[in-house]
Amino acid sequence: MKSIIVYASVHHGNTKKIVDAIAEKYGIETLDALETKEKDLSEYDLIGFASGIYAGSFHKSVIEFAKNNLPDGKKIFYIMTSAMGKDFSKSIASAVEGKNANVLGAFSCHGYNTFGPFKLLGGTSKGHPDEQDIRNALEFYGNLL
Numbered sequence: 001m002k003s004i005i006v007y008a009s010v011h012h013g014n015t016k017k018i019v020d021a022i023a024e025k026y027g028i029e030t031l032d033a034l035e036t037k038e039k040d041l042s043e044y045d046l047i048g049f050a051s052g053i054y055a056g057s058f059h060k061s062v063i064e065f066a067k068n069n070l071p072d073g074k075k076i077f078y079i080m081t082s083a084m085g086k087d088f089s090k091s092i093a094s095a096v097e098g099k100n101a102n103v104l105g106a107f108s109c110h111g112y113n114t115f116g117p118f119k120l121l122g123g124t125s126k127g128h129p130d131e132q133d134i135r136n137a138l139e140f141y142g143n144l145l
């Protein structure tokens with residue numbers, strides 16, 4: 001099974017921490033959507049889209065990447081980190097619409113946030129993703145296989 005995670009992690013590298021842990025444990029490829037805009041994904045069986053959440057949404061580079069490069073009929077999954085630790089995967093749903101994607105699951109966890117006024121308070125979700133978040137993410141990915 002050939003797998004890749006396409007990600008954007010621009011605030012504190014929170015999402016990249018999760019993505020790197022999965023890549024290291026399972027030996028899969030990763031792709032930074034800020035650096036690479038086009039890639040032929042036809043040879044991949046499982047494709048992940050990972051992002052921090054900015055104003056309620058996946059990063060536009062990941063959304064655009066999915067829109068432009070996701071082939072028809074792929075198994076996909078989502079990973080996100082956010083201050084709220086909630087599922088924001090609806091924000092990328094329209095990018096994969098009409099591509100017959102089989103969405104296997106979504107992983108969300110808290111990510112350290114110092115955006116705007118939160119900076120004055122020392123930030124929110126400090127220390128996240130932590131070791132437990134990473135263990136949960138590894139388990140999530142393992143269960144997809």
Ligand SMILES: Cc1cc2nc3c(=O)[nH]c(=O)nc-3n(C[C@H](O)[C@H](O)[C@H](O)COP(=O)(O)O)c2cc1C
Nearest residue numbers: 009010011012013014015052053055056083084111
């Ligand atoms: C510009 C900006 C907007 C954000 N908007 C939200 C938001 O709408 N909801 C939320 O829960 N977190 C929000 N956050 C917090 C980030 O989602 C969180 O810190 C995330 O872990 C960042 O991931 P990254 O370090 O991989 O970029 C925002 C952060 C920034 C910088």
